[in-house]
Amino acid sequence: MSHRFLAKQWSLIYVRDVLRVLVARDFKLRYKRSVLGIAWSLLVPLAQLAVMYIVFKEILRLTIPHYTSFLLAGILPWIWFQSSLITSSMTIVENRELVKQVGFPIAVLPTVTVLSQMIHFLLALPILAVFLLIDGLRPTLALVALPLVILVQFALTVSLAYIVATLQVKFRDTQYLVGICLLLFSYLTPVFWDFSGIPEPFYSIFMLNPMACLLTAYRAILLHGQLPAAKPLAALAVLSSMVLSSGCIVFLRARDRFVEEL
Amino acid sequence: MRDAVVVQDLGKRFRRYRADRPSTIHETLLRGFWKLAPTEYFWGLKDVNFRIAPGRMVAVVGRNGAGKSTLLRLIGGVGRPDKGSIQVCGRVRGLLTLGAGFHPELTGRENLFVNAIIGGLTHREVEARLETIVAFSELEEYIDSPLRVYSSGMQMRLAFSIAIHSDPDILMIDEVLAVGDLAFQRKCLDRIEQVKASGCTIIVVSHDAGMARELCDEALWLRAGRLEAQGPCSGVIDKYLADAGTISWSHLPVANTTPAAVPEQHPKEELRDELHKFEITGVRVLGVDDSANRKIDSGSPLSIEISFVARRLIEVLNFSVAIRRPDGVSCCDMSTQGSPSTPYGVHGEGSILLHIERLDLGGGLYDIEVCAYGEELSPRFGFWQSASSIAVRSDGSNSGLWRVPHHWETRQPVEAPRASSVAGVVSR
Incomplete structure (x- = not known):
């Protein structure tokens, strides 16, 4: 079984062009008929920030310093993670026409979703910078580690996106399950709370959650001006690449049957 | 290469x-x-x-x-x-x-x-x-x-x-x-x-x-x-x-099918009260060179024989035969209505033959549709939507729905006259 032509289609320039045009398409589609346009992508985290701030700071009176910055530094990466997985579950099914196109590299689809969500995340970063400045926090040299953390999160999200997208083709309720799991998972992740105070056996267990590890890293860089702990991040990078490769294998093996099942 | x-x-x-x-x-x-x-x-x-x-x-x-x-x-x-x-x-x-x-x-x-x-x-x-x-x-x-x-x-x-x-x-x-x-x-x-x-x-x-x-x-x-x-x-x-053509044939009534076997094999659109009154028992295409393939050259004659049985006396019995392309386009529709050959007072078994002098159709596959009816088109006594099919062969010089009888005439330039200055190529 060989297909020489596929190898040819996978040249880097071609993949780059396809990624670019599809991400651009995502953006055009999302903001085509909305007055607020790109501002929508900022509105969601800001609304979430406002609600959480009122609930946890004013009502429950959490005593985390720089709480607005703390919250936003958790909310933004979490939204990127969450919306990537929810959208990528639909990506194959919604693009069935593309999937059936001759020569279309199906494997780019989950990546396209995660990429366009990442652009939303990056577009929201200036807002975070404003809040940091208001809280009196100044950027330090630790900022150079930020792209690395973003890269690890990207790898992790893409690898999970492949698995979710594959499942959705076979089981059409995957997207709802993913939504429920993410909701439950968000409570186990320190988005609005801080678990640096919890006792040791639990702390290690909680840190097994990759998103907890990532959020801690973001906050170390942005709030504390420190380099993130290298060990958990490195472990996460290794784990992500392992999940990524297995996610890719699952996806590629199922790919040839997508056409039949759509 | x-x-x-x-x-x-x-x-x-x-x-x-x-x-x-x-x-x-x-x-x-x-x-x-x-x-x-x-x-x-x-x-x-x-x-x-x-x-x-x-x-x-x-x-x-x-x-x-x-x-x-x-x-x-x-x-x-x-x-x-x-x-x-x-x-x-x-x-x-x-x-x-x-x-x-x-x-x-x-x-x-x-x-x-x-x-x-x-x-x-x-x-x-x-x-x-x-x-x-x-x-x-x-x-x-x-x-x-x-x-x-x-x-x-x-x-x-x-x-x-x-x-x-x-x-x-x-x-x-x-x-x-x-x-x-x-x-x-x-x-x-x-x-x-x-x-x-x-x-x-x-x-x-x-x-x-x-x-x-x-x-x-x-x-x-x-x-x-x-x-x-x-x-x-x-x-x-x-x-x-x-x-x-042969595949269609296997789905269709064979000419010598016994009348009793026909109703189960070939569901027909018939009016319920007329059901036992009349039945088309077979449709046969004659004049094709090979009865299994039913190929015919464009422009040759063709006959279609419809066998029927009338179990009661039928005053006026009209038949029509339509030749259709597979996509349903009717190429011709011929009827006995108004012609002197309309059968009157039919009772018992019989058959009627339609003779087509020249079948000037383009190459391709055609369905033959047969219908039997009284004075008016409805009620219909019997109707076979694809009673048979034929494969018309046409030479390569011709395509399209209709093979018009035609010939070509070449005129030589006047400067170089020849013994026969007009050559006629007549297409059969």
Whole structure:
């Protein structure tokens, strides 16, 4: 079984062009008929920030310093993670026409979703910078580690996106399950709370959650001006690449049957 | 020179699932994982071997479900063969589905970019060709409107323009040409000729035998997933058309069927109270050179014999015979009504013969429809929608629905007079 032509289609320039045009398409589609346009992508985290701030700071009176910055530094990466997985579950099914196109590299689809969500995340970063400045926090040299953390999160999200997208083709309720799991998972992740105070056996267990590890890293860089702990991040990078490769294998093996099942 | 497409021992196996196969995780947990497994497998394509030399135009013919579209998809790398291999040399573009990956909310121009880049052009190449593509599709006025306002014909024009302007080495077209209007179809065919002349290999699926004969060099005939024949276009298509006739035959009443056996085998549209009054018991085509294939040369005489039994006295009995193309277009409809040969006072078994002096139809497959009725067209006593079929053979010099009796006359230039200055070529 060989297909020489596929190898040819996978040249880097071609993949780059396809990624670019599809991400651009995502953006055009999302903001085509909305007055607020790109501002929508900022509105969601800001609304979430406002609600959480009122609930946890004013009502429950959490005593985390720089709480607005703390919250936003958790909310933004979490939204990127969450919306990537929810959208990528639909990506194959919604693009069935593309999937059936001759020569279309199906494997780019989950990546396209995660990429366009990442652009939303990056577009929201200036807002975070404003809040940091208001809280009196100044950027330090630790900022150079930020792209690395973003890269690890990207790898992790893409690898999970492949698995979710594959499942959705076979089981059409995957997207709802993913939504429920993410909701439950968000409570186990320190988005609005801080678990640096919890006792040791639990702390290690909680840190097994990759998103907890990532959020801690973001906050170390942005709030504390420190380099993130290298060990958990490195472990996460290794784990992500392992999940990524297995996610890719699952996806590629199922790919040839997508056409039949759509 | 290397072959453009080499298909070796190709097999594609499809899975058939139970009707209550769970499609969600929820159902799977409730009903059990074992219901996920396919109940049976069948080969959509099997043992297919062929090569296509570069620059050839190949027609793929075969009945519905013979595996034509599956074959094209596999060549295009959509899905994977379960057996054997496909080697393709060069860039493949296909017009296999009408939607072609267009998004209704995006404008024609935006869709054009997405589609052309996926098809293998770089961003710069698309920009350079944008004008040409839009001009060819004749959509200048609409190119910045969202695609949802386009008609299906307009979408097809855009998709075709993109595909044909993206320098494919191999272009595959699945029946979609039928969508555009005639003028655009003509333009497409001209453009296909040009692209072909520049060395592009073209594979088309077509049910239009005339078009296939006109354009293609070779044909592949698929029957039930197997390659039945490959070779020069006319020969393969003739074989296919003749075979299509025999397949119909097996579904249809055989001329010498006993009347009692007919009702179970051949459901007919009849009026309930007239059910036992009258029955068409057989339809036979006479004058065909081979009764199994029922081939007939265009322009030769043909007779159709309708046998019937009237179990009660029928005052006025009219018959009509229509010859239809497979797509339902009526080529001629002949009736006894008003003619001196209308049978009156019929009772018992009998038969009526229709003699056609010249069957001047173009080459192809035709269905014969037989109807028996009283004074008015309704109620009908009996109606056989495809009572029989014939395969009309026409020489290569003629295509189209009707083979008009004609001849050509050549006039020599006056400067060089010859003994016989007028040569007449008379077509039979």
